[in-house]
Amino acid sequence: MFSLERAISYAPPMGFEALDANDDAAVARRIIGCAPARDTAAEAEICRRLGPRIRLYGLKHLRSEAAAADLMQDVLVMVLQKLRDGAVRDPEQIASFVLGTARQMVIDGRRSGRRRVRILEAFPVDLTPADEEAPEPLDTKRLGRCLSALPERERAVLVLTFYDDRSADAVAAELGLSAGNVRVIRHRGLERLRGCMETAGGDA
Amino acid sequence: MTRASCTTPASTQDLLAYWLHELDGSQESRLDEHLFACAACSERLRTIVSVGAAIRNELLSGDFGFVLPAAFISRLKDSGLHVREYHLEPGGSVNCTVTPEDELVVAHMRAPLRDVRRLDLLVEDSAAGSMRVNDVAFDPAAGGVTMVPSVAFLRTLRNERQRVRLVAVDGVEERVIADYTFNHYPS
Numbered sequence: 001m002f003s004l005e006r007a008i009s010y011a012p013p014m015g016f017e018a019l020d021a022n023d024d025a026a027v028a029r030r031i032i033g034c035a036p037a038r039d040t041a042a043e044a045e046i047c048r049r050l051g052p053r054i055r056l057y058g059l060k061h062l063r064s065e066a067a068a069a070d071l072m073q074d075v076l077v078m079v080l081q082k083l084r085d086g087a088v089r090d091p092e093q094i095a096s097f098v099l100g101t102a103r104q105m106v107i108d109g110r111r112s113g114r115r116r117v118r119i120l121e122a123f124p125v126d127l128t129p130a131d132e133e134a135p136e137p138l139d140t141k142r143l144g145r146c147l148s149a150l151p152e153r154e155r156a157v158l159v160l161t162f163y164d165d166r167s168a169d170a171v172a173a174e175l176g177l178s179a180g181n182v183r184v185i186r187h188r189g190l191e192r193l194r195g196c197m198e199t200a201g202g203d204a
Numbered sequence: 205m206t207r208a209s210c211t212t213p214a215s216t217q218d219l220l221a222y223w224l225h226e227l228d229g230s231q232e233s234r235l236d237e238h239l240f241a242c243a244a245c246s247e248r249l250r251t252i253v254s255v256g257a258a259i260r261n262e263l264l265s266g267d268f269g270f271v272l273p274a275a276f277i278s279r280l281k282d283s284g285l286h287v288r289e290y291h292l293e294p295g296g297s298v299n300c301t302v303t304p305e306d307e308l309v310v311a312h313m314r315a316p317l318r319d320v321r322r323l324d325l326l327v328e329d330s331a332a333g334s335m336r337v338n339d340v341a342f343d344p345a346a347g348g349v350t351m352v353p354s355v356a357f358l359r360t361l362r363n364e365r366q367r368v369r370l371v372a373v374d375g376v377e378e379r380v381i382a383d384y385t386f387n388h389y390p391s
Contacts, residue, residue, distance in 0.1 A: 024241075049243065050240075052246065052247075052250065053239060053240050053243070053246045056239065056246060056249060056250055056253070057236065057239070057240070059253065060222070060223060095237075095240040095241035096237060096240065096241070098240055099236055099237060099240040102240075103236070138254050138255065138258050140258050140261070140262075143255070143258045143259075143262065144262050144265070144267060144268065147259060147262050147268065148267075148268050151338065151339060152270075152271060152337050152338065152339060152340045152341065153339050153340065153341045155270060156270060156271060156272055156340070156341040157341060158259055159259060159260075159262075159263050159270060159272065160272065160273070160276055161224070161256070162255075162256035162257070162259045162260055163259075163260050163263060163276070163280075164279070165223065165224055165256070166224070167224045167225060167226050168221075168224070168226060169226075174273040174275050174276060174343065175273060175341050175342070175343050176342070176343030176344055176345055176346070177341075183217065183221075186220065187216065187217055187220070190216065190220070190252070190255070191216070193255065
């Protein structure tokens, strides 16, 4: 079974290591140039590069890990098929093409199960997954130490912000502060947290 | 986009504003475009999002104490969290505990905060000693603050007494606004 989860998480296939980290267009050109044959290494590489960005877009707009993962899969399946079919006229604009596809799927979709089945049936893909490369995990123990070492006001603002992703306006209303003040405290807290996380031992 | 063309990386503030839906439509679209074209900025946003998730988990872990608005506690309860609550007037005391099913324990401490500019908490604990929490976030119009102690710490207590004082700070001057006594007993 096609598994983009695994396809996006492995190391670059042979021949892609030298590419610029952002040079998605070169990979897209390889897929287009190989059609109608399949360049499975290039297809896996485009998934590895674009998958996390699509998932992030899905998380932002759908606020659901599961929905974001579905969106990522559907968009990549669609994009790969369009690349193979020569339907992407300008590979230099592959990022915009992928964004447009993701945006349209979010708008249309509201993403019913029936639509997903149709996409997966219409565009069968069988990438061979390679070895997984686990993403670098966040050191939650250190984060806990760093969070506990923050000034109380910054901790409170960060918790209020991130517990359910609330805007500065919403947090400000709960604390009797201005939104601008919340943004300043929020930014200061995040920077202090980042500095602490980068310090050996996690001392804020 | 090549790495060389990413000469204007998004600021942390902009990434956060984007994530929290604070940008207007055109700003958000521009950042959407940039994030799809720029792996580095996309990775930075992913890091911010994962830090945010970790902060959320830290609250739920009960390992740390916080001072948070009562409205936030209400939202936690509405989301299904099991919250044990105590309400105290100035000078009040309460017998309190934590049970296995409690995910959070909170103390709503009423106090006149109208003219208070900075508020500190002085905590004297027969088990853990004394500590001072400086400059807590509070709404002067709320008429009190809500303390969320570490549930993990509460679970280690047997019969202990904790005294909490709210201190208004104005420059070098300090005055105690109210004090509260918590008599903890094991469940």
